Each structure stands twice: as C-alpha cells, then as structure tokens.
Amino acid sequence: MDFSFTDEQMMFKDQVIRFATKEIVPRSREHDLMGEFDFQSFRKLGEFGILGLHFPEDLGGSDADVVTTTLAGEALGEAGVDGGLNLAYGAHTFLCADTIFAHGTDAQREKYVPKLCSGELIGCMGLTEPGAGSDVASMTTHAQKREDGYVLNGNKMFITNGPIADVAVVYAKTDKEQKHAGISAFIVEKDTPGFSAGKNLNKMGVRSSHTSELIFDDCKIPKENLIGREGAGFLMAMQTVEWDRSALMAPFVGGMTYVLKRCIGYAKERHQFGRPIYQYQAIKHKLADIKIFIEASRALVYRIAWSKDQGRLLNHLEAAVAKLFIGDWSLGPANDAVTLHGGYGYCHEYDVERAFRDGRLAPIGGGTSEIAKQIITKLI
C-alpha cells in the first residue's frame, strides 16, 4: 500500500493548477452561462499536453501513467474549471482517442491520435441511442457490410462533443441477430456524406460542453474505419466505460475541493449575529461533510487508477462503486455548498450553483446509478 504521490506528480499537479487558474478559469463562468464551448481553452489544454497525457510520446502524448493522468483531471477541477470543459476533455480523450489508441491499427493510431492529442481534431463517442441507454445491447444503429466498407444507418443520442467533433467513434450492430456480440466500433469523420449532428441540447449543467444527436443516413465508410474486429465493440465500450468511471470522474472530485475552498472562504468572511458563520456548528458540519465526500471519492478514483497502472485492465466492481458513490453522494455536499452561501449561493458568480448543476450529471452519464448497482450485485 502506498498512498503517496511522487515529487514529479505533485509538481505536475501544481503546474496544472497554475495553468488552469490563469488560462482557463477566468473564461469558465461566461462559457457556462452562455452555453458555449471554449475552443480557445480546449486548444490550450492540447498545447499544454493535457489532452494526450497517457498516450506515448511518439503519438503526441506524454507517456503518463493512469495515476498522473487522473491527478491532472483532479487538478483541473480543483482550479475551478467548469464541468462542461472537463467533460468535453474526458469524452474527447478517454472515450474517443483512447478507443482508437487501444484497439485501432497502427495506421488508425497514426492518423488520429497525434491530432487528437494536440486538440487540432476534436473527438466524440457515440454509444447511447434515443431508445437504448442502459440497455446498450438493444441498439438499432446498423452497419451493413458492403464490398468496400460499411453503410451506417441509425441515431445516437446525448453525445458529448457531438456538434463540434471532427472524429467520432461510433458503435453499431454488424449482426442484428446477436445482442452484445453483434456490436462493432467504427471511426466516422465529420464530413462523411450521410453523417450529421443535431443541434446542441440545452442542458441543466455541464453547459459549456456541446451535446447532440448523431444521425447516420446511408453513411458510407471505408472498411479500414472498423476498429478492431467485427463483434468486438461491446468489450471496447466496457473498457471505455471504466475510464468514464475513474479518470473522467477525477475533475468532479477536484471540483468539490474547489467548492470546499469557496465555502471555507465565504464562511470565514460572512458574519451573522456578531460572528463569522464559520463558528456555528451547523456550518462546520456541512464543511466536514464536503471534506468526507472528497476524501472517500479520491480513495475510490485513485484505487482504480492505481489498479490500471498495475496492469489490471478491468476493474468493473471498483469502477461501479466509484461511479455510484461520486454520482449519488456528491449531490448532498453540492447542495450543502449552495445552502451555506445562502442567497449568494443561488447566484451564478459564486460558482457553487454551477457545481450543483454540473454534478447532477454524474448519476446519469456514463451509466446510471441503477445500472452501477446491478453491476455491483452481480459481482458480489
């Protein structure tokens, strides 16, 4: 058991916080309010190396281990970067680029990964459908095999980065008769005829990330765009979902540290009945509850990251526990943070209402809490 980070990891975390505080956070509030994607900040994440941390250096990455990658995500949240940009980064790097890297051919890797690392290309991943959410295997998007490739038909729903993506990793059935074993993964480029994205959905939180439908209408793609082999898509999706439930969750955890910092600052400044509200037990308990949530979720998230670094590729039970805990149990502390700020907490400029809205996605996206419980009970 070793719970310590190396000096290099701590130095890097420090640099990420400095970078984000200066270059990104001053733009976060406005982009969240307007519901606009911050292209400039996304490119800066690429320049600084965040978008490709865990990929090899010869593909434009930084050769980071999973713990360091997770630490960078936590640092972004801790600095106060909004959940929207963090989600866009997560979907881009872990759901799109990582799938191409982990399962693609050398040609696919070389073509896409370096440009995804730099942020020159933006990536998304299409799994969920209007009628297939938790029940992934019921997807109806179909990829019909032709001599020179595949023809895709169907719709994907709630796709993060959908409207702005240049590259999409899309899951579709190559064999309609089969359930999980009939799913395959494909790379679809933005301007492919027959492929389009719907308009940006107006969301409660993570507003600076753009989300839409992906529409495939006789969309022809060359056969070299198949990732891995036919029928292997479900396993890839499950491996992806694990990232979803660890590294992608790290910014949420860091975000709660940011919220706690705001709460402590406010509680020390705000006086009622002649003393700072920090001195009242009701407030102290709220601060303690937020801290407890942070410590517990950090332990869960880093455990998965550490496991991955030890070579354990699949950590379904741990990932489901982490996802469920962070999703469901962050709502209380986020609510407390708003309460603690009183009327100000309900106002945009105090950032805690944003954390409250952003956090509400956690029990829904990347597998619902209910599905997480199903997985947990299946594995105990």
Added chain:
Amino acid sequence: MNIIVCLKQVPDTETQIKVASDSKSIVTDDVKWVMNPYDEFGVEEALRLKEKFGGEVTVVGLGPKRVTESIRTALAMGADKGILISDDALEGSDSLAVAKALAAAIKELEYDLIFTGQRGVDDDLGIVGAACAELLGIPQMSIIVKVEVAEDGKTVKVTRPVEGENLVIESSLPALITTQKGLNEPRYASLPGIMKAKKKPLEEKTLSDLGLDAAGFGEGGRKMKIVELTPPPARAAGKIVEGETPQEKAAELAKLLHDEAKVI
C-alpha cells in the same frame, strides 16, 4: 550562448504572512514556497534565447534544501543545469552577502548573460542583481521589459520603461539584466519536462566549496539589520458624518479632516 539565471525562493504571493514572535522574521510553518515570479521571467527569457542561439541555461539558487524544488521547476521548464548554494552559515545573510555567494559560484562558470529578478517579492529590496554585476565587473541593466540579443551574439539591446517612456540601452556581453513584469509570459512545465528534469544535473555547493569564509555571512555578516517587522496597521472602522443639513455635514467633515485625519 550560455546563460545564467539566479533564483530565489519566496513565499507564494497568496500566502497569509504572519510576523513571528521575535518581531524580526515571519512564521514559515504554513508557507508555500515558490520561485520568485521575477526570476521566472528570467528563466523564460533565457530559454527563448537558448532556443534561438543554442547553448546552455544554468540556474543558480541559494538557500535551504527546499530551494531544490524551485530549481527543479526551472529545469522542468527547460533549463539544463542547476546549482544550489546551501550552507547553514548562510542563514540570515543580507542581500550583499547573497550577491557575494552567487558571484563566487557564477565566476566558475562560462556565461554571456545573467538574469536576475529586479527584486524578490518577499523583501522587495532589489539589491542582489546590481551587487552581483558589480562583484563580477560586468554591466548591469535593471528593470528590463525587452531583450534583443544581436545576431552575432556579442551585444544586447534592452528596453526599460521610464515614466511612460522607454529607455533603450545597448551593452556588450557578458552583462547582467534584471527582469521586470511584461518581459514575457513564462511557460508552464509540461509532464515530459518534469520527467526529464529528474535526470538533469543539480549540484550543491557550500561556502567552503566556493572558497568563501563563512564569517562574512549569516546574521553576523549583515551590513543591514532588520530592526522590526510589523504588519500593516488594521484599518480603522469608518465614520458616518452626522448633521441635520448638508451645510452642517460639510462643516463637520471639514473639521474631521483637519483635526482627526490631519489632511487639510
């Protein structure tokens, strides 16, 4: 082109400074130590010149072991070598003594340019750069916002803002430049940079390694003594000027400004 950057470690500007019980120093327990922000401009400028002209960037720091961290940060940004002058006898040294130790270490190196911050954000004295240049017998240009080294690498032209105007100075090399905000935007250390920094040479030197006599350093060697440190006075509560009519209020205000605030 070989460049030296002098580095001081200072409390993070966001740290809440508390005066210690001896009234002559600060409480350092909760202080987060960082590279002096003005020195960061020096590191960045040195790296840009290195990228253009080639050569090496050496960072020279002075202080306790923890200064290693800030030197490593400079190495992670891209500097090539680090030297830490660390000696118990240095504890409590004044700016002149620091400059002497730095100059002694720099003398052993080959250099065309030296950067120091125009001042440390802790003591705000601004002495080390000038003293160092004097001890090394080279020209010094202070509070610089623009540095242009000639193509042949033999001279430098710098800009110093003076009361809204710019003073442009040209000098032969080697020379020492003290950096001012506006010179550049320092880069962040990337993860590969941080990993590479781990393997870069970082040498530690004591006063005797530099051929210096410890007697001239530390508290005993100070030419300048700190008499007392005091926090800024707490701001007094405001006062509402009483009075029935505007005339009465104005008269009361004038009286207060004259008698109490003593500004008129």
